[in-house]
Every structure is written in structure tokens, then in C-alpha cells.
Amino acid sequence: MTQEERQNFFKGMAFLAPWLFGFAVFTAIPICLSCYYSFCDFSLTVPRRAPLWIGMDNYRQLMHDSLFWKSLGNTVYYVAMALPAGMLVSLGLALLLNAKIRGQAIYRAIIFLPSLIPAIASAMVWMWMYNTQYGLLNYLLGKVGLPPVAWLGEKGAMPSLALMSVWGVGNTVIIYLAGLQDVPRELLEAAEIDGAGAMRRLFSVTLPFLTPVIFFNLVMGIIGAFSILTVPYIMTQGGPNNATYFFTFFNYDEAFKFLHMGYASAIAWIQLVITLALTGIAFWSAKKWVHYG
Amino acid sequence: MTAKPKIGRIRNPWNALAIHAGLICICVGYLLPFLWMASTSLKTLEKTGEIPPRFIPHPWQPQNYVKIFTHPTFHAVLFTRNTIVIAILTVAGTTLSSAIVAYGFARIQFRGRGILFGIMLATIMIPFPVTMVPLFTIFRRLGDLTGMAWLGTFKPLWVPAWFGSAFSIFLLRQFFLTIPKDLSEAARIDGCGELGILFRVVLPLARPALAVVALFSFMVVWNDFLAPLVYLQRPEQFTLALGLDNFQSAVGGTPWHLLMAASVLVILPVVALFFLAQRTFIEGITTTGIKG
DSSP, X not given: OOHHHHHHHHHHHHHHHHHHHHHIIIIIHHHHHHHHHTTEEOBOOSSOOOOEEOTTHHHHXXXXXXXXXXXXXXXXXXXXXXXXXXHHHHHHHHHHHHSBOTTHHHHHHHHHXXXXXXXXXXXXXXXXXXOTTTOHHHHHHHHTTOOOOOTTSTTTHHHHHHHHHHHTOHHHHHHHHHHHHTSOHHHHHHHHHTTOOHHHHXXXXXXXXXXXXXXHHHHHHHHHXXXXXXXXXXXXXXXXXXXXXXXXXXXXXXXXXXXXXXXXXXXXXXXXXXXXXXHHHHXXXXXXXXXXX | OOOOOOTTBOOOHHHHXXXXXXXXXXXXXXXXXXXXXXXXXXXXXHHHTOSSOOSSOSSXXXXXXXXHHHOSSOXXXXXXXXXXXXXXXXXXXXXXXXXXXXXXXXXXXXXXXXXXXXXXXXXXXXXXXXXXXXXXXXXXXXXXXXXXXXXXXXXXXXXXXXGOOHHHHHHHHHHHHTSOHHHHHHHHHXXXXXXXXXXXXXXXXXXXXXXXXXXXXXXXXXXXXXXHHHHOXXXXXXXXXXHHHHHHHHHOSOOHHHHHHHHHHHHHHHHHHHHHSHHHHHHHHHXXXXXX
């Protein structure tokens, strides 16, 4: 390193210092600690006891824990519903909101709004909408001659949560909309002159240009859907009969209800590995379908 | 001048009509929960269970909004105050520290910058549930080391904000990169150091980006539920979100008129901010979502 390089290095480090410290204390160390705890018997007890190394025992015990499999299955079921639904609905909405018609500013604002409001408030109002007896949704179903649905019952709760998540896709819609502005006009024009219909233009021009945005939303969607906790925590408390008991819920309960920090850390690590693996698969597959223009 | 693009314009008026119809139906669906919330919040208890339900409350009871302020389990004033205290400390910390770090990433050439930037972006993808257990033990340990309690106080909620947030650093860096270097060079010749350039040249020009960062970090605090749930213990420290959940579990699912009035109270600032700063929101989401 030359004198100047060294000087710049120290200058750079000085500016980065807050983040470097924060990263170490609030991200890197917690992740390492979490890994260590996951191999320990560690309970928050009074008087305090240090974590006791027990090797793979937590993981072994997890394999025989029916709640582990139940919560994992529930989470996968939810992701399999909410992720594709959210991706399709937000893309469809973005295409509609991109049409050159009057009043789009109002439509866009309305569709964006639900994504802003606190989870606690949306959970509250949807509980009320989903109420079996007095809820608005069952009333509307009755209007069109359908029988009432137990929206938050054992069968219905999971699709109901996915439906709610579709209500909150506003910021994904905005990201798609911004992406749509970057699709070159000349290409769309050329395609039209060549006789391509609206559908053809969508699939052959617009969507290929949008693939980097679709990819971004896919990755964020995987991570978001896997870490869902607030809404079911408030609305269903994991029930009925553990039907909405998510992986994160299992983690939370073990940690803060039963104070089994070691066991909870093992759960957190499995979540991290699954999320990373899925993100990895997404990145790997990106080579085949994402076009960077 | 370029000719007005023909593409995208909808020539068939029936198509435009169909899109309008579709969007209106969807928007009604998206607004329905808000309308239902507002309507219920103005009803009497008996009328919340009325079948068929009515959208226009009759008789209407705006006193519900007074009731939630005096309700024994929902301390609206206190919860609002707590949330605002945490929000101010978080917004100030995030904005200041992220601006400093972003300046380092945007304007200083040094070895390892690319790798560190990549690591920083990757941290956005770590979900809170993964780190919540070790963070809890770290704050407990910090309590031992500093000789004062961290758990059960606001500190775990706002102190980390003073060490930069990856999202805000990224957003500010993108903005700083667009500020012409000549300006900082001129200041340098006038004898400004890096900090002087940051505070006298870059930050005044970056006001729109700072607004985005401040707005988003405010929204994160206002909407956060999990972190306060994990770290706060006594009801007098609760934030609005936590207080509302506590209220709901205390009274059970019957006084829907009060629960909805409290929910309106929680979403009102967010909705107001949205209408005041719509463009700022959209800019923030698109910069971080697209130009990444």
C-alpha cells in the first residue's frame, strides 16, 4: 500500500466505523452465538447458568419433535400459497396500474396503502372481517347464496392468512411498476409494428425485461414469507389446533415462553439454512431465466 | 422533439373501460377493510353485532374515540408517547449514522470497500427471528457490562439504530453517488476536510434522500411489533402496537367498536404521512428495489 492508499483506508474505516461496530455486535456476533447456542443446553434461569455443550443433541431432539415437523410443514404450506399468489397478483396489478388511463394516481395510492399500515392494525381488522358470526365476509358470502366459512378455523386459517398477505403486496407492486418504466419503448413499438398482439408483447418483450425485478421480488418474497410471525401471533396464536403454528412461532415459544435458548437457536439455524438454500437455488436458477439488459 | 409514443396508449375505448372497471373493483376490495374499520369504530356495541351489517353507523357513537383514551387497559396517551420517544431516537440515529457510513462507501476509495458493501447488503436478508435469541442474551450481557438494565427498557430498540441500518446506508450511498464530485473538490480546495464536505456540501444536497430514510425508519418503528414484544416487559413501556395487542387479549374479541377505534388511531399517522409524502415513499421503494 502506498502512503495515500493507507491514508484512504483509515479514512474509509473511520467513516464505516459505526456500521462495522454495529455489524459486529448486532449481526455477526449474534449469528455466531446462535450457532454456538444451538449445540448447547442453555436455559435462561435464575441464578444464571452458562451454556453447556451437548453437541448435536438439540438437532437430534428436533428430528423427533412432532411440533418441529408440524411447524415446518405449516410454514412450507404457507410459503407455497402466499409466495406465488403474491408474485402473480402484484405483477398483474402492476400491469393494470401501468396502463395509460386516467385516475391511475388514485388507483395506485389505494393499492399501495394497505402495505403501509402496521401489522397489528391489519391483523385486528381482518380478525373482525373474518369473524364467523358477525364478520363482513360471511355476510357477503351469504348475500351471494354461499354458506358461511370458518375463516380462521383449522382448515381455513392458512388460506385466510395468505389472502391477507395478498392485500399487503403494495410495495412489491410499486417495485414492478418502476421496473415497467424501464422497458424500452422502441422495442415495444417495433414489436407492435411487426404485428405482435398485446399478449405477445407482454411475454416476448415486457416480461423478459422485467426478469431482474421479478427475481428481486422472488428473493425478498422467500425471506419475508419464511419469517412471518406477527400476524399469526396476533390473530390465531398458532391455532386452532396448531394449524397456523409457524416455524418462527416455534422458535419464539421455545425461546421466550419456555426459555430454552439452545433449542430455540437450533430452530433459528434451521430456518436460516432453509432460507439461504432457497435463496441460493433462486440465484442459481437466475442464470437460466434472468436477463440483465 | 420526439414524437409522442403511440405505444401503451389504449386506442380501443372499450379496453380502457374494462381496465377502469377492473381497477375499481380491486380498489373497492382493497379499501373494504379500511371502510369496515372506520365504520365499526363509530358504532355502538350492540350495532357491531347487527345482521345485516350496515356501513353507515346508526346511531353513530364518536365517543368511542374518547373511551379508548380513558380505558383502564389501553393507555393511548402513554403508548403514543413511548412510541414517539423510540421513533425520535431511532430516526435521528439511523439518519445520522447511515449518512456517515454511506459517505464512506460512496466517496472514499479504499481497499475492501466492495466486499464490505456486499456484506452489508447481505445483512438485509437476515430475518429478525434468526437473531432474536442471541440479541436477547447480548442485551442481557450488556446490562451486566454497563451496570444498567437494557432488557425491559427502550435501549435495545433504539441503540442499534445509531450504528447505521443497511437499507438506509444503501439508499443514501446511491444518492451520494449522483452528487457531482466537482462540488466536493471545490470545498476541499477551500480547506474542507471529509467531514466538512459531508456536512456542508453533500448532506444539504441530499435532503430528499434523507427524508426517505427518516420516513422509512419512522415507519419501521411505528409498525414494529416483534422487537418491542421481545424486549419490553412492563405495560407502562408498551408501544402502541404492543398496547393494542395487549388490549385485545385483555378484553377478548367482543368490544369490536373500541378495538377498531384503537386501530384507526394506530394507522392514522401512517395514512396521514402517506398522503403528505407520497412521492417520498415511492422514491424510497423504487431506489432500493430497482437500482440495486
